[in-house]
Amino acid sequence: MRLRFHSAWRGALGLGLLAGLGLSACNRSGQGEAATDKADTLATSNKPAPVDTLKLKRQAMRRDSLKADSIAKKTGQLPGSLLPGHRIVAFYGNIRSKGMGILGREPKAQMMRKFDGVLKEWQAADPSLPVLPAFHSVTITAQGSPGADGKWRLMNSKSTIEETRQWAREKNAILFLDVQVGWSDLEHELPKLTEYLKDPMVHLGIDPEFALGTMHVKPNRKIGTYDAKDVNYAINFLARIVSENHLPPKILMVHRFTRKMVTNVKNIKLDPRVQVVMDMDGWGDPVLKQDSYKAYIEKEPVQFTGFKLFYEYDIKPKPHHMMTPSEVLTKLNPKPLYIQYQ
Template sequence: MSYFRTASRLTAPVFASLGLALSLTMLPGCGARQEGETATATADTTTQKPVIVDTVALKRQAMRRDSLKADSIVRKSGQLPGAILPGHRIVAFYGNIRSKGMGILGREPKEQMLAKFRKVQKEWQDADPSLPIQPALHSVTITAQAAAGKDGKYRLMNSKATIEETIQWAKDNNCIVFLDVQVGLSNLEHELHKLEPYLKDPIVHMGIDPEFAMETKGVRPGKKIGTYDAKDVNYAINFLARIVSENKLPPKVLTVHRFTQGMITNYQNIKLDPRVQVVMHMDGWGNPTLKKDSYKAYVEKQPVQYTGFKLFYEYDARPAPHHIMTPKEVLAELNPKPLYIQYQ
């Protein structure tokens, strides 16, 4: 069962293979000339071929070594140090602090929004006291656009000031941050490196949204529902894993939005890495029956690692008598119980 969201969400380092040549040249041999010897002695010179250092291969070897080390730790302890899941339930408010139309994060004045957020956290903690709540701000940071922009890619990145302010809000309120990516007609390979400086912060994590990944569709965002293949998710996992290794960070969490069959293809080929915790996030809106059916079809039946579930303040309760599912309902009626909860 699939369904569309409204278009209201639309708003108006890859390393090159370096040939590092180290030229090692032998100097001519030196010797004293004997008396009477002609001055026609020749110096025997040999030149060694340049040594090419494949930096890409070296980085791959380092990634493999770090991955094996992480696997070893996980086998012994169950998880890497600092891992958020499965020992916590993440509860997130979604949107953009500069936009009232993208979600609860920016819809209400800051202090009013934070007061509501604290209330929601308490409701989830009361519903399941066995897991501590990890609050999160999930910010749409690279946003799909209705206009093509100068390069025709239909996406726009938040300003440095907006990203840094969002991260500061999180730090002031004991939250983690998710930087969410909607690539438009671009792709992850060309967009994710823009976020690397922020992802070096241990509290910053990432989300990717196939709904607005239109490169294979060839149309602007909002005309069709986009898609990612397993290879795209694997690219994001490897990107985050490298940042974790290079900066000696705890594992990152990657949320992958999904509410239709076609949004993720070949899910069984997604390759997990202990340095990245993958959440397949049921992101659709509608009445409780529709949401539960979608969770079962696209998350429960096609599992990857951890699961998420989204609740919409504006759309889940329409039309009456439909309602926004309560924490107790979500936990009682979904299997597996989601460890990531998002409110838009």
């Protein structure tokens, strides 16, 4: 990138000094000072303007995006894109918590065996599309207490994140880092994950349910919300990481199970460096889950679609059951390319 600097300031400054030297002695104390001030003004006004680094980064991102658009138009996707060439099947939770999902609920070896079985079920249900395993780890978690800064969220330790990434490597899986901002916001929380997201295997999830800063209510008291501008911030954040580190496209997964969880969907601006999945995250009666998918995912598509299955909550109350891979593929349109188990 080239920066342009003004080069005419030397000439202007020279003219100002010559004007000052041409004054008579009797006027030196008055007009001489004015001329000197004029020279100083000229010198100051013609100095190089301060460099707006943020503006330059935005301009570079726009140029990169145009380049990415041109490649995507020729090939359909950027090189290294995971979707739509795979179906991602993810286990969700936190390895330090038994209550957040299947990822941490069972002992590691038992969980891994169960995961292998699920992957085989999905591959058998649709042999035409290779199944890609994923771990979806809640990495910044909404809390029941405000904490020292009053933001009602807590980030996992580095050791927990690294151990989870190692689990993913063992399974030849990709890893999603999921963010629940509490009373904070994406602008303050996502930069904490930058170093991890430089890893090609690491992707991002954002959860509007726990974005409660504008409501000022305790997590789990109300369902939070993101606007299109928040989703666009996450897209731009990931796109910059992709460009600056020469990475294949990232995936951004957005949880959703009500209309108000994501507002102004039509204003979401896609970027070929980031593949966006809208994931129907509701639990319970399979018929209601299908209706929610149709209302909030099928009717307001963004790019790719996802569907969530709950080992515990989908089966309550009986006779409800957790939908099988075959049911998901036959009942939902479009067929989701991201499947998440909690």
